Amino acid sequence: MKKIIYTFLGLATMTAVVNAQEKKINKANQNYKDYAYAPAIDSYEKLIQDGYSKEEIFKNLGNANYVNANYQEATKWYEQLFQLENTSIDPEFMYRYAQTLKSLEKYVESDVWMQKFKAAKSQDQRAIKFGENLEYLDNIEANSNRYDIKNLAINSKESDFAPSMTNEMLVFSTARDSGLTSRKIHEWNNKAFLNLYKATANEQGDYVSASKLSKALNKKTHESSTAFTKDGNTVYFTRNNSENGKFSRDENGVSRLKIYKATLAEGEWINITELPFNGDNYSVAHPTLNKEETKLYFASDMPGTLGESDIFFVNINPDGSYSAPVNLGEKINTESRETFPFITQDNKLYFTSDGHPGLGGLDVFVTNLENSHKPSIENIGRPINSEEDDFSFIFNEETKKGFFASNRDGGQGDDDIYSFIENKALDLNCHIKIAGVIKDMETGALLAKAEVMVYNGANEIITKGITGNDGSFSLDGDCAKGDYKLVATKEDYNQGDKMFATIAAKDITDVELSLEKTRRAAPIGTDLAKYLDIVPIYFDFDKSFIREDAKVSMEKVLAYLREFPEVHVQVRSHTDSRANDWYNEGLSVRRAKSTAAYLISQGIAEERISYKGFGETELTNECSNEVICSKEKHQANRRSEFIVVK
Known part of the structure; x- marks a missing residue:
């Protein structure tokens, strides 16, 4: 994001004018230390042209370009850093290099470096989230193509971002028309300071002209990131720490960010006061209100921050006072940048991050705060997100319309504001x-x-x-x-x-x-052969002994009888229709007796087993006397049954 303000120290200013021609390395390092990245980059590059090749130079050049969203340049310097011999690589450089590779759409190479980063810092939230979401590109693709976006005509050649809405009016931050004198250029990126502007849509719904919001709000400082109450009479906004409208710096010459509040009376903004949880040694920025206007969310690097910047909230008490800031925790915040929060009417939190798996640079993410005990953090996908920085997302869930900013290719300036319409909602119920x-x-x-x-x-x-x-x-x-x-x-x-x-x-x-099938005692009258789904006990023609192939089925009957010792069975045996009736009746009795004897010989109590022969009186098919049948059909009638009788 080349506009200055998304990273808190990005509004750092120097107490002395930088000599653009300074080439000495100690001066370049001082510029870098003082967050004067534009002259630092220039000095470092001249040093390299003069033959300098030091680890510190490549590190600082990579970082200075990284925080200014010059990802292609950052990639070049990080690569040269890693090529140096005997260099001990801080894992943070691995992470930043992986991020810059994404911005060049080199996702395979990026993932390789993320695996190295994960091995070096396994407990880092960024490593954990990467390890839990290795298919992040597939997930992003599944969330994509839900928006139609449009570049606004009011964008300038400078940086335009941080949109908000109040009473049908679009308010945003811009670096246009701020003058080009050296005192109005800050050395983070050699861009002009920011002011708040306003625009109203024409009958076609387009924003074609813009003007300054208010002299009372726009001072000789950066102003950005407004949040208005529903009635439009109160605004929270971001401004550099200032005294009487001028920069107030810390001992290092850094002007921190703070949130201010103002009220509207008779068309004028008055009572401009800074909020009590601001600090002179840390930044607080990018306010947003919940639906009830009882909570104010913001981004900060105050003590207790997990990364470069985290998202916090304070309760707004009925008397207008504020609670102590509360960090949203590691489910949302990482060791990198979480910033630009926005709360919808349905209590969904949209925010910008380069710590969660994304497409490159800063991406927009969303979570449902109603599911705070198990939040699903979703990358909202293309076309809102790109390989560059995408941020300051706002959304009206009722109209399905909103705005965001991006420094992607094809815009009119450094950062442009885009409008969008959501065509399909994202399911956040996880x-x-x-x-x-x-x-x-x-x-x-x-x-x-x-x-x-x-x-x-x-x-x-x-x-x-x-x-x-x-x-x-x-x-x-x-x-x-x-x-x-x-x-x-x-x-x-x-x-x-x-x-x-x-x-x-x-x-x-x-x-x-x-x-496993339930073993229950079968009711009286049940044939265990059918109940246990076993192969019937068949006999050879005119024989009564138990065949070897029948013993497999007999074992299952035995197992059942052992499992249910209260069960009594009657063995009922049958013959086919060949031979005369009286012979077959005797043969069936012998078969029944033989079957019962086998069960008893295997340990089943004799009193539990009875037997009876039925001859050819209960055939299973049409093969009665004088009917010609196959051997197979006759075999089906030569059988024993196990009928539960008790």
Whole structure:
């Protein structure tokens, strides 16, 4: 972002005029130390032309270009830094280099350096968020193409950004018409100081002309980032620390940012006062109000900040006083820059960051503050975000319209303001897909109409469903990181469960759970051969001994009888229709007795087993006397059954 103000020390000014011709390295270092990056860059480049090649020069050149959003230049100097021999590379340079590579659309190379950064600083929030979202480009793509954007006609050749709305009027910050004398140029980037301007749309809805907002608000300082109350009578805005409209500097010559408040009376802005939580040794900037106007959100590098700048809020008390600032925490803030917050009427927080995975430079992100215990941080995607800096996003959820600023190619100036219309909302309820199959443990068969439920760590059901005919299920689950339990139930099966974990809100699509059939005592009259789904006990023609192939089925009957010792069965045996009736009746009795004897020989109590022969009286098919049938059909009638009688 080449406009100056998004990084807090970006408004640093020097107590003495920099000699543009200074070439000595100590002077260049002093410029860099004093945040006079434009002359520092010039001096360093001349030193390199004169043959200097030092680690400190490449570091400072990379950083000076980085904070001024000259990412291509920053990449060049970081590359030369890494090529130096015997150089101990601070992981922060790895991170910044990875960011600059993104701005050149070198995402594969960027990810390689992010992996190096992650290995060097595994506990850094930026490393953690990268590791949890390795498919960040796919996620950004999924969130993209939801906006139509348009460059505003009121943009100038200078920096225009930080839009806000009040009573149908667009207010923004700009470096236009500030004069070009040396006292009105600050040396962060050799650009003019900022003033607040206003514009009103014409009948076609276009903004074609702009004018200064108010002399009372615009002083000989930077002014930007306004937030108006709904009635338009109070404004919070960002300004350099000042006294009587002039810069007030700290002992290092740095003028910090502060938030000021003003009220409107008879068309004039009066009672301009700075807020009590400002400080002379840190910056506070970019205010925004919640719907109820009971909280003021802002960005700051005050003590307690996690990174270069964090997002905070204060409560606005009924008497007009303010609570102590509260940091939004590491779910939102990282070790880099989180800034330009904006709160919608539905309590969604849009903010700018180069610490969360993005496309390059500063990107716009959103989270639902109603889900503060498990916030989903979403990159809102293209075309709002680009490989350059995209920031100061505001949005009216009712009209689906808004504005943002960007220094992308194709604009009119350093930073341009764009209007947009949202065509499709982004779901921030943080869901993932939990999918898989339920099977029979013994056979592997897919089980239809099994009930599937997912429990969270507090043993609460968060989602449930029923498997389809193919045994599959697909549920809309909770994306909060943690351990979960999937439980499946089905009639005639024991309940089964399986633990799984969600990481980085990724879909879980390969869950497989097998259920064991429930062993219950079958009701009286049940044929255990059918109940246990076993191959029938068949006999050879005119034989009564138990065949070897039948013993497999017999073992399952034995297992059932051992599991349910109260069950009594009657073995009922049958013959085919060949031979005469009285012979077949005797043969069936011998078969029944042989089957019962086998069960008893395997340890089943004799009193639990009875037997009876039925001859050819209960055939399973049409193969009665004088009917010609195949061997297979006759075989089907030579069988034993196990009927539960008690």
